[in-house]
Amino acid sequence: MVSVIAAARTQALSTSNAGRDESRMMGIIRSSMEAIITIDEAQNIVIFNPTAERIFGVSAAQALGTPLSRFIPQRYRDSHAQHVAQFGATGISERIMGRQPILFGLRANGEEFPLEASISQIREDAGKLYTVMLRDVTERVKSENALKQSREELRRLSANLQSVREEEKTRIARELHDDLGQQLTALKMELSVLEDQLTSRSGTRERIDAMSRLHGMARTIDATVASLRRIAADLRPVMLDDLGLAPAIEWLANDFTSRYGIAVERYIDAGDAAFKKDAATALFRIVQEALTNVARHAEASAVELTLQASSQHYVLRIADNGRGAEPDAGTGEHAGVDRPFGLIGVRERAHMLGGSVRIDTTRNQGFALTVTFPLQAVQQEHTHP
Numbered sequence: 001m002v003s004v005i006a007a008a009r010t011q012a013l014s015t016s017n018a019g020r021d022e023s024r025m026m027g028i029i030r031s032s033m034e035a036i037i038t039i040d041e042a043q044n045i046v047i048f049n050p051t052a053e054r055i056f057g058v059s060a061a062q063a064l065g066t067p068l069s070r071f072i073p074q075r076y077r078d079s080h081a082q083h084v085a086q087f088g089a090t091g092i093s094e095r096i097m098g099r100q101p102i103l104f105g106l107r108a109n110g111e112e113f114p115l116e117a118s119i120s121q122i123r124e125d126a127g128k129l130y131t132v133m134l135r136d137v138t139e140r141v142k143s144e145n146a147l148k149q150s151r152e153e154l155r156r157l158s159a160n161l162q163s164v165r166e167e168e169k170t171r172i173a174r175e176l177h178d179d180l181g182q183q184l185t186a187l188k189m190e191l192s193v194l195e196d197q198l199t200s201r202s203g204t205r206e207r208i209d210a211m212s213r214l215h216g217m218a219r220t221i222d223a224t225v226a227s228l229r230r231i232a233a234d235l236r237p238v239m240l241d242d243l244g245l246a247p248a249i250e251w252l253a254n255d256f257t258s259r260y261g262i263a264v265e266r267y268i269d270a271g272d273a274a275f276k277k278d279a280a281t282a283l284f285r286i287v288q289e290a291l292t293n294v295a296r297h298a299e300a301s302a303v304e305l306t307l308q309a310s311s312q313h314y315v316l317r318i319a320d321n322g323r324g325a326e327p328d329a330g331t332g333e334h335a336g337v338d339r340p341f342g343l344i345g346v347r348e349r350a351h352m353l354g355g356s357v358r359i360d361t362t363r364n365q366g367f368a369l370t371v372t373f374p375l376q377a378v379q380q381e382h383t384h385p
Contacts, residue, residue, distance in 0.1 A: 035134040039068050041127045043084060055115075055136045057108035068132075073106050088121060088128055102141065105134065114141045159352045166236065166281050173235040180228060188221045237284075245280040246270050246307075249287055253305060260295045267306040270314075279378035282349040283307070283316060289345050290318040290369050298322030298367055312375055319368035324361040346371065353377040 029036050029049045035056070038047035048063040056063070056071050069077045102114045116135045121128055195214050240248040246268050253264040275283070287305065294300055300322030307316050343357070346369065350357050355373040 032133075035136070036131060037063075037068065037071075037134065038129055038131045039084075040129060041088070043068050043081060043130075046129065047131070052134070055107070055113075055134070056105065071106050073104050073112050076104065084119070084130060087119060088130065102137065105136075113138045155348075155351065158348055162282075162349065162352065163278065166278075169235040170241070173231075173238070184221055184225050184228070188218060188225075191218055191221070240280060240284055241277075245275050245283055248280075248284055249305070249307065252284070252287060252291065256291045256295070256303075262294065262300060262303060264291075264303045264305055267304070267308070269308050274380040275378055276380055279353055279373070282353055283314075283373075283378070286316060286346050286349055286371055287318065289343075293343070294318070294320045294322065294367075300366070309375070314373045314375060314378055316371045316373075317368060319360075319366060321366045324363050324365045324367050343369070 029047065032049060032051060035052035035054075036047065036049040037045055037052050039045055044065055044067055045063050046065075048060040050060075052063070053059055069081065072080050103117050104112050105115045106112055114137050116137055118133050119130060120133075121130050123129075191214055195211065195218075237248050237251060239251055249268060250266065253266055256262065257264055291303065294303055298320045300320035302321050304319045305317070307314065309315075343359075347357050350371050350373070353373050354377045355371055358370045358372075360368040360370070
């Protein structure tokens with residue numbers, strides 16, 4: 001008799017514990033900040049917590065016993081049902097649903113919204129139960145899209161600023177060349193006439209002093225004209241617009257050698273292709289910035305400059321034999337002294353034309369910059385490389 005009473009007490013305690021566990025579990029489900037939906041093997045809803053009520057816009061009473069597919073956009077329903085069935089066959093207890101990081105749900109009002117989901121399964125006497133945990137990520141996706149849009153707008157703004165800067169440089173360069181340059185040339189001619197007149201007169205100390213001053217003024221004008229030509233060329237070489245990219249790069253290389261004493265070996269094979277104006281400008285500026293980096297940081301004695309066309313791309317490569325750089329331990333970027341700052345402009349110009357930038361360098365083994373552009377982005381229509 002005692003054993004019967006003990007057995008009955010044990011069963012009662014077990015039932016009581018099971019009841020407490022179930023109550024505790026339902027409390028967790030009801031208080032969860034994630035939507036929790038449990039479905040049976042027929043994929044009909046048997047649990048629908050308050051968060052699910054809120055994000056889908058229906059009460060539990062309306063949802064229970066209905067198919068889960070009502071909360072899935074029509075175009076995803078077949079694949080979702082197949083996914084659940086395949087998951088059930090695996091015997092795996094849980095996993096993240098879907099291959100894509102973001103899935104889509106369907107609210108009662110017909111609105112689609114992004115969500116993240118995971119699924120788990122258990123087997124009971126009545127069959128399998130699948131529990132789906134869902135998180136509404138609408139605000140996060142909106143923020144990510146807004147950030148992406150802002151970045152694209154900033155890139156478009158950067159491209160527009162580059163274009164405006166080039167137009168302004170072109171205007172200033174032409175004004176320096178056409179207006180101020182011509183005025184200085186006219187002034188030099190007037191000085192030459194005055195010099196001839198003074199020479200024809202009898203020699204006096206005043207004449208000698210005047211001639212000395214005239215000669216000094218003429219030298220100053222010559223130096224000013226040379227400076228103007230150099231400044232105008234730096235702002236926007238006239239030959240880039242008049243003769244094209246290849247001659248402009250040749251001039252740039254020669255000017256670089258004359259200024260810094262660093263030899264530039266060129267291999268320019270652009271064929272007969274005509275470059276778009278913005279593309280020619282971008283390529284020219286990339287070469288200019290790359291050579292400036294060599295002069296400032298490389299401690300090099302030679303540079304190799306290559307521009308070649310393939311069937312799909314243009315490839316520009318500038319390599320020096322200087323000190324090179326080691327990759328940064330934290331970022332993996334190659335960071336010579338201030339070098340990354342010089343490359344920001346290169347990366348932006350390349351991105352404007354859908355290009356890519358690659359850096360190859362090792363300490364004391366030189367520095368190579370390779371920029372690859374899609375052919376259609378830089379070449380005018382109906383031309384061939």
